[in-house]
Amino acid sequence: MKRFIEGEDRSQSTLFPERLDDYIAEDNPVRVVDVFVDELDLAKLGFSGAEPEVTGRPSYHPATLLKLYIYGYLNRVQSSRRLERETQRNVELMWLTGRLSPDFKTIADFRRDNGPAIQKVCSHFMRLCREAKLFTEAVAAIDGSKFKAVNNSDRAFTARKLEVRQEQLEESVSRYLAELDRADRDPTRVTEDRVAHIQKRIQMIKARVRELDDIRVQMEASPDGQVALTDPDARCMASRGRDTPVVGYNVQTAVDAQHHLIVAHEVTNVGNDRTQLAPMSKKAREAMGCDPEAAFTALADRGYFSGEQILQCAQAGITPLVPKTMTSNNRARGFFDKRDFRYQPDSDTFLCPAGQQAIRRFDTIEKGQKIIKYWSSACTRCPIKSTCTTGEYRRITRWEYEHVLDAMQQRLDDTPDAMRVRRRTVEHPYATLKAWMGATHFLTKTLPRVSTEMSLHVLAYNMKRVMQILGLQQTMQMIRA
DSSP, rough: OOSSOOOOOOOOEEEEEEOOGGGTTTTTTTTHHHHHHTOOOHHHOOOOOTTTTTSSSSOOOOOOOHHHHHHHHHHTTOOOHHHHHHHHHHHHHHHTTTSSOOOOHHHHHHHHHHHHHHHHHHHHHHHHHTTTTTSOOEEEEEEEEEEOOOOOOOGOHHHHHHHHHHHHHHHHHHHHHHHHHHHHHHHHOOOOOOOOHHHHHHHHHHHHHHHHHHHHHHHHHSSSSSSEESSSOEEEEEOOOOOSSSEEEEEEEEEEEOOOEEEEEEEEOOOOOOOOOHHHHHHHHHHHOOOOSSOEEEEOOOGGGGGGHHHHHHHHTTTEEEEEEEEOOTTTTTTGGGGSSEETTTTEEEEOOOOOOOEEEEEEEEEEEEEEEEEGGGGGGTTTTTGGSSSSSSEEEEEHHHHHHHHHHHHHHHHHHHHHHHHHHHHHHHHHHHHHHHHHHOSSSHHHHHHHHHHHHHHHHHHHHHHHHHHHHHHHHHHOO
């Protein structure tokens, strides 16, 4: 093989074989994983087996299995079976584990049995970042995204889906019965084999109907009226840009606007984000180590708009920036909407487009909230009433804490690029994580185990980000400090 770079002879012996450490460069990310886990107090974090038993067969140290998982998630190898194979052929893993090769069941059981401890490890890494002064800006962007569960859409049911499925089965039975009637009237038109096939299909449909009846009983007992047969905690969730809903989980994240680190996350099986603004904002502020008395800004999209959540943020000293959701269709119908009525706080009245004063009439309670009703006595003789309302009076409603929403809207008007910052901050990590996960997002079932798996993904993402920001040597210094 002239004029080519030649490799070594496979059968050549060496007198002094190279050390395993010689294969791992000083700037290899696997060294960060090794230092990070070695610096952890695994017993304090709650890992089972950190203190060995006096009797019985020796077990693998939890540090070895934790290193194995962190390395796997950093390199997009999440499966326990694939991790087992990698320990037998991957030089980096041989170095990291000391040539140990646990079987896949041992690897999978470690993740299953140490979920809370693994989640604490993720939080511990955020604490190291906080101590390294990586969070100097008190701004976080919050968003949620749907991740697919280990549950086929055909094995997840809502009330509407169950109803449609039963209608389809009834139509099939009717079609088969009509074909059997034709066979009775004219046996020559339908063969005996076809009749036997139809009768078999009818029995299968009846069995399927009984299964659906059992599912309906389970659905009535479920708090949210949904049933998933493979992963009982997964739920059907609407997903933007998809014709069919996603059967999975709604993963909430808070990302700091400076370095785009995921400072807080939460896995839920609630399909909307209405109740997540205040909890995620508080978690983000705590994770970033911000003073509760100092200013902290939380950015979120329209899906998080909720008066109660915004009020909770304001009461906690958090400044939310969330665009208001427009639910009225008056503008589309050619009518004035609420934005055309200007509130006057000095007199507690509204000034309508016709220049009339809508005065306070009465208070009421709607969905647990105190709502104030306003209208003007001049509505009946107003010359532009046809573009305002079809009723006798145009009534305007105002929440008792509407001033909190008005102040937030004013802040949004003063910072027109707030939603652009939110989008470029929080949406990129989701795209990265889903690319790492592959076509099937989660590999485990039930909410606690999925939360553990998500913590490993977030930990791997944050470690890779910090290594890019600080460099490997400085990252290891940060961990050892």
